[in-house]
Amino acid sequence: MSVEPDPRVVEGLDAWEGLTALQQPQWPDRAELRRVRDRLAAVPPLVFAGEADALRAQLAAASRGEAFVLQGGDCAETFAESTADNIRNKIKTILQMAVVLTYGASMPVVKMGRMAGQYAKPRSSDSETRGDVTLPAFRGDIINGYDFTPEARTPDPQRLLEAYHTSASTLNLIRAFTTGGFASLLRVHEWNRGFTTNPAYARYEEIAAEIDRAIRFMAACGADVDALSAVDFYACHEGLLLDYERPLTRIDSRTGLPYDCSAHFLWIGERTRQLDGAHVDYFSRVQNPLGVKLGPTSTGDDAIALMDRLNPKGEPGRLTFVTRMGAGKVRELLPALVEKVTADGRPVTWVCDPMHGNGITSATGYKTRRFSDVIDEVAGFFEVHRALGTVPGGLHVELTGDDVTEVLGGSEEIDDEGLARRYETLVDPRLNHQQSLEMAFRVVELLRRA
Numbered sequence: 193m194s195v196e197p198d199p200r201v202v203e204g205l206d207a208w209e210g211l212t213a214l215q216q217p218q219w220p221d222r223a224e225l226r227r228v229r230d231r232l233a234a235v236p237p238l239v240f241a242g243e244a245d246a247l248r249a250q251l252a253a254a255s256r257g258e259a260f261v262l263q264g265g266d267c268a269e270t271f272a273e274s275t276a277d278n279i280r281n282k283i284k285t286i287l288q289m290a291v292v293l294t295y296g297a298s299m300p301v302v303k304m305g306r307m308a309g310q311y312a313k314p315r316s317s318d319s320e321t322r323g324d325v326t327l328p329a330f331r332g333d334i335i336n337g338y339d340f341t342p343e344a345r346t347p348d349p350q351r352l353l354e355a356y357h358t359s360a361s362t363l364n365l366i367r368a369f370t371t372g373g374f375a376s377l378l379r380v381h382e383w384n385r386g387f388t389t390n391p392a393y394a395r396y397e398e399i400a401a402e403i404d405r406a407i408r409f410m411a412a413c414g415a416d417v418d419a420l421s422a423v424d425f426y427a428c429h430e431g432l433l434l435d436y437e438r439p440l441t442r443i444d445s446r447t448g449l450p451y452d453c454s455a456h457f458l459w460i461g462e463r464t465r466q467l468d469g470a471h472v473d474y475f476s477r478v479q480n481p482l483g484v485k486l487g488p489t490s491t492g493d494d495a496i497a498l499m500d501r502l503n504p505k506g507e508p509g510r511l512t513f514v515t516r517m518g519a520g521k522v523r524e525l526l527p528a529l530v531e532k533v534t535a536d537g538r539p540v541t542w543v544c545d546p547m548h549g550n551g552i553t554s555a556t557g558y559k560t561r562r563f564s565d566v567i568d569e570v571a572g573f574f575e576v577h578r579a580l581g582t583v584p585g586g587l588h589v590e591l592t593g594d595d596v597t598e599v600l601g602g603s604e605e606i607d608d609e610g611l612a613r614r615y616e617t618l619v620d621p622r623l624n625h626q627q628s629l630e631m632a633f634r635v636v637e638l639l640r641r642a
């Protein structure tokens with residue numbers, strides 16, 4: 193049976209157009225944008241409403257401490273890098289981290305990729321100047337190109353269509369990898385690509401061997417090991433570009449309610465979470481589970497007001513707060529937020545983003561982060577929640593499956609000079625494959641104590 197949508201609900205989906213939307217491009221050709229939006233409104237959805245509901249239930253479990261959320265992927269995906277190898281390596285990395293966490297902490301892990309849609313970036317400045325040339329800033333592949341030329345930097349609505357198609361092919365491969373045998377726990381060893389002389393890889397090998405034994409034991413006992421062959425894997429990205437999110441929103445025939453079918457989970461960024469802004473209004477009207485990034489300037493009152501707008505009835509799993517305070521501030525600033533939200537009583541899922549509060553510029557001029565700061569913010573996040581008796585529900589990280597050198601430190605001890613070796617990100621620095629695994633081991637230790 194299908195439910196007819198309420199016309200007022202559908203009309204409300206356009207209310208954001210009358211509000212201030214920060215971080216949007218200046219499209220040179222509005223007529224072309226309109227044609228592209230019409231086209232996007234007619235294409236098949238990328239995800240299905242029921243999947244978003246399933247994720248919401250898993251996030252609700254995480255808010256109660258019955259699961260742990262792992263969100264990981266690039267700061268900015270690019271069309272050119274959306275290759276089979278890159279997608280597979282990222283999935284592998286996330287699966288390896290998930291295995292370490294599931295096994296080490298005996299906790300189900302909710303797996304989400306910052307993948308298949310993470311193409312739009314907020315920027316601190318609208319323009320970029322090199323020498324005496326000033327051009328629009330790079331805002332992500334969905335808007336303009338990275339090359340410093342007027343042609344590339346001019347926002348191009350056709351990129352919305354390319355984003356849709358790239359998301360579709362990425363998601364297709366993700367679904368194949370996560371349900372077609374590749375993600376089976378019988379293959380834990382095969383995901384380890386590193387040299388076992390590296391401490392993180394060696395530790396991983398030990399866990400993989402233990403899992404193998406456990407599976408053989410269970411199989412010998414006649415247990416049904418079907419649950420081990422596939423994983424639920426969800427796609428998420430920052431809901432930034434409303435000219436993309438709006439046309440990909442669909443009315444779910446089961447409920448008559450709107451879902452943003454560009455991804456399972458969308459988050460509102462630190463720079464676009466204004467209570468009276470377009471983003472909060474828009475996402476308040478769709479049914480997907482949502483995140484909001486909360487940086488060091490967030491107050492408890494901001495958090496409560498965001499709950500009033502985005503989850504007034506306090507539905508479990510609907511709202512995730514992704515805190516990103518910085519290692520030096522998390523212990524001081526997070527308690528007040530958590531206390532205020534806890535006193536309110538409506539549930540939220542607390543997730544730690546230890547990346548975005550810890551940016552520095554290296555002596556050699558690279559935008560980077562120290563692995564030790566990243567780890568320290570996660571430790572602070574756990575300490576705060578442990579002290580307050582609240583639930584540290586998950587981790588949100590920027591990572592890649594490759595051996596890039598973008599974040600300082602880790603057991604490979606990447607230093608200022610080392611960054612130059614393989615610094616490939618177009619926006620923020622990512623943990624490499626080995627640093628990601630190391631992070632998972634550290635989180636297991638923290639989860640065991642939580």
Ligand code: TRP
Nearest residue numbers: 290291375376377419420422423
């Ligand atoms: N399906 C289970 C889960 O998602 C077990 C599982 C299969 C798994 N493959 C995995 C867990 C890869 C982590 C990583 O938890």
Ligand code: PEP
Nearest residue numbers: 267461462463485516548
């Ligand atoms: C991001 O997640 O890439 C990002 C821009 O984060 P934030 O909104 O927290 O700065």
Ligand code: MN
Nearest residue numbers: 267590619620
């Ligand atoms: Mn980023």
